[in-house]
Amino acid sequence: MPELRIIDLRSDTVTKPTPEMREAMFRAEVGDDVYGDDPTVNKLEEMAAEKVGKEAAVFVPTGTMGNQTSIMAWTSRGDEIIVEEQAHIYMYEVGGPAVLSGVQVRPIRGRLGVMDPADVKAAIRAPNIHFPKTTVVCIENTHNRSGGCVVPLDNMKAIYEVAHEAGVKVHLDGARVFNAAIALGVDVKEITQYCDSVQFCLSKGLCAPMGSIVAGPKDFIARVRKYRKLLGGGMRQVGVVAAAGIVALTKMVDRLAEDHANAKRLAEGINKIPGLAVEMETVQTNMVAVHTRGLAMDGPDFQKLMKSYGVLFNADLPYRVRMVTHHDVTAADIDEALERIAYAVKNR
Numbered sequence: 375m376p377e378l379r380i381i382d383l384r385s386d387t388v389t390k391p392t393p394e395m396r397e398a399m400f401r402a403e404v405g406d407d408v409y410g411d412d413p414t415v416n417k418l419e420e421m422a423a424e425k426v427g428k429e430a431a432v433f434v435p436t437g438t439m440g441n442q443t444s445i446m447a448w449t450s451r452g453d454e455i456i457v458e459e460q461a462h463i464y465m466y467e468v469g470g471p472a473v474l475s476g477v478q479v480r481p482i483r484g485r486l487g488v489m490d491p492a493d494v495k496a497a498i499r500a501p502n503i504h505f506p507k508t509t510v511v512c513i514e515n516t517h518n519r520s521g522g523c524v525v526p527l528d529n530m531k532a533i534y535e536v537a538h539e540a541g542v543k544v545h546l547d548g549a550r551v552f553n554a555a556i557a558l559g560v561d562v563k564e565i566t567q568y569c570d571s572v573q574f575c576l577s578k579g580l581c582a583p584m585g586s587i588v589a590g591p592k593d594f595i596a597r598v599r600k601y602r603k604l605l606g607g608g609m610r611q612v613g614v615v616a617a618a619g620i621v622a623l624t625k626m627v628d629r630l631a632e633d634h635a636n637a638k639r640l641a642e643g644i645n646k647i648p649g650l651a652v653e654m655e656t657v658q659t660n661m662v663a664v665h666t667r668g669l670a671m672d673g674p675d676f677q678k679l680m681k682s683y684g685v686l687f688n689a690d691l692p693y694r695v696r697m698v699t700h701h702d703v704t705a706a707d708i709d710e711a712l713e714r715i716a717y718a719v720k721n722r
């Protein structure tokens with residue numbers, strides 16, 4: 375068999391920096407960022423804060439560090455934080471809240487990642503000598519484990535109000551908040567108005583090689599900056615990557631609509647293949663959750679089958695795989711992937 379071109383749908387994190395990013399990285403003016411001397415980092419942080427309507431921002435190496443330093447900065451040991459049951463912070467951050475902040479995590483069941491504000495309200499602890507103190511509610515938008523579903527604005531507003539009435543902060547895990555903004559057709563500030571702090575990734579659909587932003591009030595960002603140092607995330611001439619982040623923020627946001635269109639195209643195509651099923655309701659941004667039970671094949675087996683045809687994706691539930699569209703796969707690649715999947719399923 376001739377060598378097949380790989381179509382990589384594992385994640386939008388596989389995107390490579392664009393030629394414009396590499397050029398900007400090459401030309402970046404740099405300095406020692408721990409001294410606050412890197413003009414490119416300073417520019418990125420100012421731009422990012424402005425973009426999400428917050429007082430200040432700090433560049434961190436990863437989304438995980440952004441979320442964890444935010445929790446560290448909002449909480450004290452023994453506090454409780456509320457998260458959606460399938461949240462990245464709860465599922466995929468290695469128990470960070472327990473290890474780093476010494477807080478207890480209270481998961482709440484949502485629907486497609488969306489928590490009921492009444493459940494959040496009920497979970498916020500009353501003052502009582504027996505209870506931990508609730509200090510933060512985390513919202514994730516878009517919601518990764520639900521297949522990139524969007525948390526609607528009215529839901530965010532209601533949770534923000536319920537939290538604030540109780541003196542509780544809202545942190546937004548907005549790793550893909552720009553996907554949410556594009557899907558909702560709103561400026562990202564319409565979303566971030568309903569949180570006290572936000573973390574978003576430059577390294578996913580926006581194609582930067584690394585980096586996330588935490589934005590929020592000035593004093594909070596000063597604490598996050600210090601916790602970043604504590605975790606070993608104080609970086610030096612990091613303007614070389616911040617330069618790619620600036621291109622990500624200025625040039626790569628609007629084109630996320632193409633990824634969303636490609637996800638729809640992929641989902642519709644998959645629904646024509648006997649044995650595979652996608653619930654179209656969940657295809658809201660750049661992810662497609664594909665059910666494999668109809669093939670009598672579990673996710674990992676289907677993943678292995680398609681890997682031999684050069685189509686890569688992750689298996690995230692026993693009978694479900696996740697395919698993610700991004701800058702480095704075109705509509706033609708999607709059609710090619712669909713052809714290979716249809717062929718493989720028929721001839722297995």
Ligand SMILES: *Cc1c(COP(=O)(O)O)cnc(C)c1O
Pocket residue numbers: 435436437438439441462463514516517518547549550575577586
């Ligand atoms: C990817 C992701 C993160 C973490 O980002 P890393 O840069 O991989 O550490 C956090 N939250 C959500 C929802 C994510 O999808």
